[in-house]
Amino acid sequence: MPVNPATAPRPDVHAHEAGIRIDFGRSVVRLTGREWFAVGLIVFICFAWIPDLWERYEPLDISLVYRVPYSQSEDYWTYRRLLKQIVEADRIPVIGDSFVWGEYVPADKTFSSFLNAETASERFTNVGLNGAHPLALAGLVRNYAGNVKNRPVILHCNLLWMSSPERDLQSSGDVTFNHPRLLPQFVPHIAAYKAPLSQRLSIVFDRNLRFFDLVTHVRTCFFDGRDLQSWSVANPYANPLARINRHPLDDSTEAHHDPIPWTKQGIELQDLPWIDLDSSLQWRGWRDAAERLRSKGNRVLAVIGPFNEHLLVESSRLRYQAAKQKVEAWLRSEGIRYVAPALLPSDEYGDASHPLSAGYARLAKSIRADRAFQEWFNSD
Amino acid sequence: MLFHTWTFAVFFLITYSVYLALRRTSYWLPWLLIASYVFYGWWNPLYLLLILYSTLLDYFAVILIERSAHRKLWLIVSLSNNLVLLGFFKYAGFLTNQANALLSLAGTAYRIAPPDILLPVGISFFTFQSMGYVIDCYRGDTDRERSFVRFAAFVSLFPQLVAGPIERSRNLLSQLRRLPPLSQDDVTDGLSLVVAGLFKKVAIANYLALYVDPIYAAPDRYNGAALAMATFAFAWQIYCDFSGYTDMARGVARMMGLRLMLNFDHPYLATGLGDFWSRWHISLSTWFRDYLYIPLGGNRSSASATYRNLFLTMLISGLWHGASWTFVAWGALHGLAYVMTRGVERSTWYRHRIPTIVKRLAVFSFVCFTWIFFRANSMSDAWLIIDKIVDSPWGDPAFPLLALALVGSLWTYELVCESPAKGLLARPAFRVASVVCMILYICTAPGSGDVPFIYFQF
Numbered sequence: 001m002p003v004n005p006a007t008a009p010r011p012d013v014h015a016h017e018a019g020i021r022i023d024f025g026r027s028v029v030r031l032t033g034r035e036w037f038a039v040g041l042i043v044f045i046c047f048a049w050i051p052d053l054w055e056r057y058e059p060l061d062i063s064l065v066y067r068v069p070y071s072q073s074e075d076y077w078t079y080r081r082l083l084k085q086i087v088e089a090d091r092i093p094v095i096g097d098s099f100v101w102g103e104y105v106p107a108d109k110t111f112s113s114f115l116n117a118e119t120a121s122e123r124f125t126n127v128g129l130n131g132a133h134p135l136a137l138a139g140l141v142r143n144y145a146g147n148v149k150n151r152p153v154i155l156h157c158n159l160l161w162m163s164s165p166e167r168d169l170q171s172s173g174d175v176t177f178n179h180p181r182l183l184p185q186f187v188p189h190i191a192a193y194k195a196p197l198s199q200r201l202s203i204v205f206d207r208n209l210r211f212f213d214l215v216t217h218v219r220t221c222f223f224d225g226r227d228l229q230s231w232s233v234a235n236p237y238a239n240p241l242a243r244i245n246r247h248p249l250d251d252s253t254e255a256h257h258d259p260i261p262w263t264k265q266g267i268e269l270q271d272l273p274w275i276d277l278d279s280s281l282q283w284r285g286w287r288d289a290a291e292r293l294r295s296k297g298n299r300v301l302a303v304i305g306p307f308n309e310h311l312l313v314e315s316s317r318l319r320y321q322a323a324k325q326k327v328e329a330w331l332r333s334e335g336i337r338y339v340a341p342a343l344l345p346s347d348e349y350g351d352a353s354h355p356l357s358a359g360y361a362r363l364a365k366s367i368r369a370d371r372a373f374q375e376w377f378n379s380d
Numbered sequence: 381m382l383f384h385t386w387t388f389a390v391f392f393l394i395t396y397s398v399y400l401a402l403r404r405t406s407y408w409l410p411w412l413l414i415a416s417y418v419f420y421g422w423w424n425p426l427y428l429l430l431i432l433y434s435t436l437l438d439y440f441a442v443i444l445i446e447r448s449a450h451r452k453l454w455l456i457v458s459l460s461n462n463l464v465l466l467g468f469f470k471y472a473g474f475l476t477n478q479a480n481a482l483l484s485l486a487g488t489a490y491r492i493a494p495p496d497i498l499l500p501v502g503i504s505f506f507t508f509q510s511m512g513y514v515i516d517c518y519r520g521d522t523d524r525e526r527s528f529v530r531f532a533a534f535v536s537l538f539p540q541l542v543a544g545p546i547e548r549s550r551n552l553l554s555q556l557r558r559l560p561p562l563s564q565d566d567v568t569d570g571l572s573l574v575v576a577g578l579f580k581k582v583a584i585a586n587y588l589a590l591y592v593d594p595i596y597a598a599p600d601r602y603n604g605a606a607l608a609m610a611t612f613a614f615a616w617q618i619y620c621d622f623s624g625y626t627d628m629a630r631g632v633a634r635m636m637g638l639r640l641m642l643n644f645d646h647p648y649l650a651t652g653l654g655d656f657w658s659r660w661h662i663s664l665s666t667w668f669r670d671y672l673y674i675p676l677g678g679n680r681s682s683a684s685a686t687y688r689n690l691f692l693t694m695l696i697s698g699l700w701h702g703a704s705w706t707f708v709a710w711g712a713l714h715g716l717a718y719v720m721t722r723g724v725e726r727s728t729w730y731r732h733r734i735p736t737i738v739k740r741l742a743v744f745s746f747v748c749f750t751w752i753f754f755r756a757n758s759m760s761d762a763w764l765i766i767d768k769i770v771d772s773p774w775g776d777p778a779f780p781l782l783a784l785a786l787v788g789s790l791w792t793y794e795l796v797c798e799s800p801a802k803g804l805l806a807r808p809a810f811r812v813a814s815v816v817c818m819i820l821y822i823c824t825a826p827g828s829g830d831v832p833f834i835y836f837q838f
Contacts (some may be wrong), residue, residue, distance in 0.1 A: 021642040
């Protein structure tokens with residue numbers, strides 16, 4: 001006989017009659033509503049206070065030659081702290097990728113160091129991150145540069161990222177790239193980024209909570225970049241608490257590569273295709289970073305290149321110059337001050353886009369002499 | 381869509397919000413069905429065809445059982461259909477391999493091409509649940525469900541669809557026949573179950589997998605101590621993985637006012653094998669008891685027939701887990717040991733003279749031994765592991781102390797739960813502190829990999 005749902009007995013009666021146990025279970029910690037409220041409050045306090053307490057526990061000494069240690073390139077906790085301290089010390093952040101970081105040079109021979117020397121100031125600070133392509137830069141500005149307001153900022157534009165579909169993240173093949181956590185997770189569609197939905201949602205959630213940046217920081221600095229569980233499998237008898245100290249390893253002073261000119265590295269001339277900027281994801285990312293910085297009242301000075309044109313075949317060089325002209329045209333149309341330094345001598349490049357220390361010195365000198373830079377610098 | 385991922389969190393948030401909004405209307409049940417189908421189709425939309433076919437066939441089979449003069453015929457049609465589905469998707473590859481091995485032994489060059497079939501997630505669970513309903517209707521133990529939507533929701537209800545508990549119509553279908561009452565306690569209880577399950581899965585099971593997987597993938601490279609510790613770790617991994625899933629499933633259902641059956645009850649505190657099977661995967665054990673062991677005759681005739689029935693039930697239970705000789709061996713070992721110890725376990729001497737700790741350790745050790753067959757990639761691997769544990773020199777197992785501490789804490793907690801000191805665990809401060817610690821640990825210590833549940837493969 002079918003059952004009338006309105007008059008059906010309660011479920012636990014059926015279950016009991018059938019010998020089915022539907023009780024809560026003995027092993028689970030069972031909380032009441034009030035206790036859940038207490039749990040929520042304590043967890044909230046931990047999430048809010050632990051990052052602040054950690055900042056007091058672990059000092060970050062931003063000297064003039066400080067740069068984010070190479071091994072902490074994806075440690076956005078340190079990056080956020082760096083920007084915060086720059087703002088507090090009234091310094092000028094020089095934002096960019098490994099061009100700004102100084103791939104082939106020690107910490108005191110970087111772009112920002114030579115700018116300080118040229119301007120006889122102690123204001124320019126290296127805020128470069130290895131592998132921070134423009135889409136990642138936009139993510140850095142969006143998520144970690146919230147306190148950079150109403151101040152002079154240098155934003156470097158490295159056109160290398162627009163030189164091929166792979167670098168522009170338009171290729172749907174197997175492309176490896178840095179900083180996936182900084183990418184826009186849903187819009188625009190990035191063909192090279194293939195993270196599953198759950199990972200994307202996790203990233204969106206994590207990067208909005210400082211607590212999770214701190215977790216990544218601790219893993220990066222003290223647990224070889226691994227989570228505690230994976231680390232403990234590799235170090236079964238080690239005490240994880242003994243690993244943590246106030247002064248994480250700093251590998252930022254030395255160059256990441258030997259300072260050898262590209263001509264002596266066996267690098268051949270290249271025929272880079274260059275992406276049309278109208279369809280370039282990276283160019284869109286760079287514009288987004290610049291616009292976000294400006295929207296917060298920052299006085300942005302863009303520095304374009306200088307890309308190592310010596311390394312390009314003629315046809316590729318012409319395509320590069322066309323792209324560069326488009327960048328300049330956009331900056332002019334937006335009223336953003338910019339400097340487009342002249343090409344450096346060939347032996348002052350380490351590869352396609354990174355100068356050696358002599359190159360940075362020459363670059364800083366030429367920028368210092370540029371009228372756009374002087375107007376921007378003196379207006380501060 | 382795994383319970384411990386953000387995808388599920390978003391899915392549940394949407395499903396739950398709409399469910400709460402629809403509770404005053406008659407659409408709450410169709411909504412649950414839609415949500416369940418979205419959940420299942422997330423793995424592979426083609427799976428939906430299979431579950432829909434299975435549901436339709438059983439729905440109409442029960443109508444025919446009720447109305448037709450050939451009741452048994454329709455029961456057989458329904459059961460055969462379910463078993464053929466299960467056999468085709470789950471055992472076709474295994475049977476082909478065995479047939480090819482026989483052909484090889486016979487010296488023929490002919491080989492049957494192995495089928496390229498994708499095993500639908502949770503097929504063993506929902507087919508068993510549906511079969512249970514059909515048998516219950518045939519026996520007159522439950523009422524036929526007139527609404528197809530309600531029956532389909534019963535077969536596919538998303539919290540328990542892919543790894544149980546294998547629900548009975550008398551429990552779950554009865555609850556779906558009226559709007560499940562929902563109180564604040566249901567929500568808080570549900571949350572408690574979800575957090576406990578999440579901790580077991582993410583903090584313990586996934587952690588132990590980091591140690592177990594490489595060792596069982598290449599047992600020849602490890603010493604006896606490492607293999608023994610990997611087996612010990614796997615015992616806790618599979619327990620935390622499966623009971624963690626069950627806790628989360630029960631918690632999610634509870635937050636919707638639905639009470640799913642208990643599936644685990646401190647199995648590693650069992651004092652006998654009979655006791656173990658009344659605590660481990662209870663929904664499957666009782667399913668086999670009600671629909672296989674008892675129909676085979678149960679313990680109603682001679683002792684030898686009882687032992688035969690017990691052994692057969694355990695053997696088939698082993699085969700249910702997977703199409704491999706290792707699972708058959710696992711089931712057979714449990715069957716044999718159960719048959720051999722049943723009498724002893726029931727004796728006064730065993731119950732009162734043997735210290736509980738000894739009984740528990742003996743059962744746990746035996747269960748660990750059988751897990752070797754369950755986890756090993758092949759029978760030869762299983763023999764190698766046993767051989768190395770017993771015969772080869774033991775070295776440093778390199779088992780992480782942190783993992784040992786977590787497992788030790790869980791074991792101690794369960795021990796206290798079953799001891800006179802359980803009142804200590806009932807103190808609010810202890811419970812709040814435990815949950816805070818679990819949440820903070822989940823947020824900080826584990827990696828972010830979406831490790832699937834072990835039982836999804838069954």
